[in-house]
Amino acid sequence: MQEHGFSSGLKAGASIAIGYFPVALTFGLLAKTTGLSLIEATAMSIFVFAGAAQYISLSLITAGVLPVLIVVNTFIVNIRHFLMTAALNEKMAPDARWKKALYAFGITDETFTVLATQPGDKIRTSFAAGVIVISYGSWVLFTSLGHLIGASLPAFLQASMSIALYAMFVGLLVPSMKGNRKVVSLALIAALFNSMFYFTGWLSTGWAIMVSTLASAIIIELISRKGVAA
Amino acid sequence: MGAWFWWMIFGMAVVTYIPRAIPLTFLEGRELPEAVQNVLRNIPYAVLGALIFPAVFFIQENVWFGVIGAASAFAIAFTGANVILVVLGTIAILSVYGLWFG
Numbered sequence: 076m077q078e079h080g081f082s083s084g085l086k087a088g089a090s091i092a093i094g095y096f097p098v099a100l101t102f103g104l105l106a107k108t109t110g111l112s113l114i115e116a117t118a119m120s121i122f123v124f125a126g127a128a129q130y131i132s133l134s135l136i137t138a139g140v141l142p143v144l145i146v147v148n149t150f151i152v153n154i155r156h157f158l159m160t161a162a163l164n165e166k167m168a169p170d171a172r173w174k175k176a177l178y179a180f181g182i183t184d185e186t187f188t189v190l191a192t193q194p195g196d197k198i199r200t201s202f203a204a205g206v207i208v209i210s211y212g213s214w215v216l217f218t219s220l221g222h223l224i225g226a227s228l229p230a231f232l233q234a235s236m237s238i239a240l241y242a243m244f245v246g247l248l249v250p251s252m253k254g255n256r257k258v259v260s261l262a263l264i265a266a267l268f269n270s271m272f273y274f275t276g277w278l279s280t281g282w283a284i285m286v287s288t289l290a291s292a293i294i295i296e297l298i299s300r301k302g303v304a305a
Numbered sequence: 306m307g308a309w310f311w312w313m314i315f316g317m318a319v320v321t322y323i324p325r326a327i328p329l330t331f332l333e334g335r336e337l338p339e340a341v342q343n344v345l346r347n348i349p350y351a352v353l354g355a356l357i358f359p360a361v362f363f364i365q366e367n368v369w370f371g372v373i374g375a376a377s378a379f380a381i382a383f384t385g386a387n388v389i390l391v392v393l394g395t396i397a398i399l400s401v402y403g404l405w406f407g
Contacts, residue, residue: 090392115306115314122318132317142309146316153321161328162348165337172330179326184356191349235399237364238374239392241357245375246391248353249382261347262354269355287355292347296340 079198084205087193090246091185091206092213094239097228098126099214102133103221109133113222120218124211125183127280128152155285159187166190168197175200181207184284185240192247257299265291369406374399 099120106116111133119129128149135145160182167175167190178200182190186206190198227233251258268287272278278286337345362371377398381391 087388090388093389093392111306111310115310118311119314119317122314123321125317125321128317128321132313136306142313142316145313146320149317150320150323153324156321156324157328158348159352160325161332162345162352164329164332165342165345166349167329169334172333175329175333176326179329180322182325182329184352188349188353188356192353231400231403234365234370234403235396238361238370238378238395238399241361241364241371241374242378242392242395243388244353244357245378245395246382246386246388248350248357249379249391250385251350253383257347258350261350262357265351265354266358270359273359284352284355288348288351289344291351291354292344295347295351296344300343 079195080201081205081208084202084207085209086205087189087202088186088206088209090239090243091189091210094185094243095126095210095213096217097233097236097239099217100221101227101233102126102129103218103223104225104227105130105133106218107222107225109137111222113219116222117215117219120215123149124181124214125149125153126214151279152281155184155281155288156182156187158285158289159184159191163187163191166193166198167203168199170200178203178207181211183210185243186210188244188247192251194250257295260298261291261295264294370399370402373402 102120103116106119107113111119119132123129131148131152132145135148140148160179163182181203186203189206190203193202221227228236248258248262252262265287268290269283272283272287273280277283357375361375362368364371364374374395378391378395381394386394
């Protein structure tokens with residue numbers, strides 16, 4: 076029964092922990108320069124656990140934006156998680172609602188992609204717990220460390236490690252792409268839409284990711300259904 | 306920071322949790338229409354495409370970091386290496402690039 080349980084989850088989440096390391100370290104450092112105490116910076120990572128939203132909140136605090144508006148902005152940035160957790164629900168083994176409410180806290184872009192692309196049928200709650208514990212641990216620990224040491228990594232390492240989460244996304248995508256035109260098209264069309272939104276500035280990042288993803292998923296579904304009918 | 310900061314964290318925590326928790330708990334035990342299920346099953350691969358591009362090109366001011374990083378990651382992944390090797394290998398390649406040309 077240890078197969079695909081908690082410790083497999085820890086292993087699967089190790090790439091996220093590595094990827095969060097430079098991001099959290101820099102967040103801790105930036106939080107310090109923004110004027111947050113060690114406790115305040117760490118508390119934000121403990122209770123919010125949302126990289127993009129936390130970074131944006133720092134720049135909004137510096138700009139003197141009303142706290143209420145920072146909260147509203149956080150919601151807007153995170154609306155995409157409605158879509159991700161709805162998709163994840165299809166992949167998760169049925170379990171008690173309170174357990175799902177508990178691990179729901181740990182769903183980020185990164186934990187979602189690791190969980191949703193696992194081969195095989197349904198994922199056990201314990202596996203999800205493993206992925207989340209190691210990711211969350213890294214996020215909180217390195218936020219504190221970044222604030223404490225008040226410096227970032229040596230420049231060359233900081234630069235090279237900023238690729239980590241993207242390399243992980245690639246590493247998750249490629250095995251499913253091989254010999255599967257549908258997966259290639261899904262990723263490609265979403266990437267094109269998202270690039271269009273980025274370069275035209277029509278949508279902000281959170282919305283752009285959600286709209287591109289949904290558009291690609293629907294378009295490919297319509298095309299592949301037509302293909303079956305024809 | 307004052308007391309407002311803690312109220313703000315509380316607010317941020319709530320509005321971050323809601324989109325994560327509502328679908329997972331509300332949809333538990335519910336069968337969605339076939340068409341919706343199919344679209345939802347497409348989401349993970351579409352998300353990956355949108356998360357990688359175009360952001361990967363802008364990780365550093367020097368766009369070549371992203372270009373070389375993305376190319377290395379795809380190349381390593383296509384050899385069949387597991388995810389952690391893709392991550393560490395790509396970091397290693399960019400470290401070498403950064404030390405020589407950065």
